[in-house]
Amino acid sequence: MIAAPKPPYDELVAAWKALRRTHGLRVREVACVGAPRTLLVAEAGADHRPTINLSAGMHGDEPAAPWALLSIVTDRLLDENYAYRIWPCINPSGYVAGTRANAEGHDVNRSFSRGGQTPESRAIVTANRDRRFAMSIDLHEDYEAAGFYGFEPLAPGARPRFVAAAVAAVEAAGLPIQDLADVSFDLGSPPEARACQTIGHGTVTVDAREESRYFSDGLTMSLFLLRQTAAVGLTFETPLGRPWNDRIAMHRIAVTTAIALVE
Numbered sequence: 287m288i289a290a291p292k293p294p295y296d297e298l299v300a301a302w303k304a305l306r307r308t309h310g311l312r313v314r315e316v317a318c319v320g321a322p323r324t325l326l327v328a329e330a331g332a333d334h335r336p337t338i339n340l341s342a343g344m345h346g347d348e349p350a351a352p353w354a355l356l357s358i359v360t361d362r363l364l365d366e367n368y369a370y371r372i373w374p375c376i377n378p379s380g381y382v383a384g385t386r387a388n389a390e391g392h393d394v395n396r397s398f399s400r401g402g403q404t405p406e407s408r409a410i411v412t413a414n415r416d417r418r419f420a421m422s423i424d425l426h427e428d429y430e431a432a433g434f435y436g437f438e439p440l441a442p443g444a445r446p447r448f449v450a451a452a453v454a455a456v457e458a459a460g461l462p463i464q465d466l467a468d469v470s471f472d473l474g475s476p477p478e479a480r481a482c483q484t485i486g487h488g489t490v491t492v493d494a495r496e497e498s499r500y501f502s503d504g505l506t507m508s509l510f511l512l513r514q515t516a517a518v519g520l521t522f523e524t525p526l527g528r529p530w531n532d533r534i535a536m537h538r539i540a541v542t543t544a545i546a547l548v549e
């Protein structure tokens with residue numbers, strides 16, 4: 287498909303760095319060992335507060351997600367009762383090229399096993415070592431989708447608490463929700479993984495332990511974080527074919543709704 291127009295990566299970096307001055311954000315770049323690139327990481331809020339991990343740009347051809355995350359912070363939509371670790375664009379070489387994969391051709395979101403199997407995931411795993419998160423949210427887009435949907439992986443015995451509320455809030459704002467009942471709709475996970483997924487209205491809840499078996503070659507970041515650190519690891523997906531501002535609005539509503547439900 288033809289890549290949609292998007293602002294350049296340098297503009298995204300400059301916008302985040304500008305928040306140091308206006309928002310007191312701590313923004314730095316971490317090295318990607320073995321690759322000629324760095325990842326932006328931003329920290330907000332007092333260290334003693336429970337921390338929420340936010341990320342976007344894992345797939346370089348899903349450009350509204352990083353800009354949605356930037357707008358959430360810029361517009362001060364984050365609940366100040368939490369601290370935040372933010373990965374504004376996890377796959378900058380993919381963003382620049384407009385590709386799902388990184389410059390080496392790897393899907394970063396299948397590389398979170400064994401300490402990280404891509405330069406990007408290694409940088410994140412290393413930086414997140416010894417951190418614990420109250421929640422983690424990863425923002426994506428889906429070129430096949432016509433509406434918003436989200437994933438909520440669950441620890442054994444846990445009940446879903448977040449994704450249905452996020453979907454309901456997006457819908458209440460008059461924005462479309464993806465119909466997931468059609469099994470031909472590709473959720474991006476291996477077909478066998480369907481067995482451990484429960485489909486609702488714009489929601490996919492997943493038995494995380496079961497699903498991890500289908501990603502034995504390389505975990506997604508959400509599954510990795512759920513094992514290592516985060517009590518809740520949500521993934522939100524916006525429809526690439528919708529207008530840019532709708533996609534930004536969907537992520538803003540979903541993220542703020544989910545964070546409001548953290549206990």
Ligand SMILES: [Zn+2]
Nearest residue numbers: 345348426427
């Ligand atoms: Zn994606």
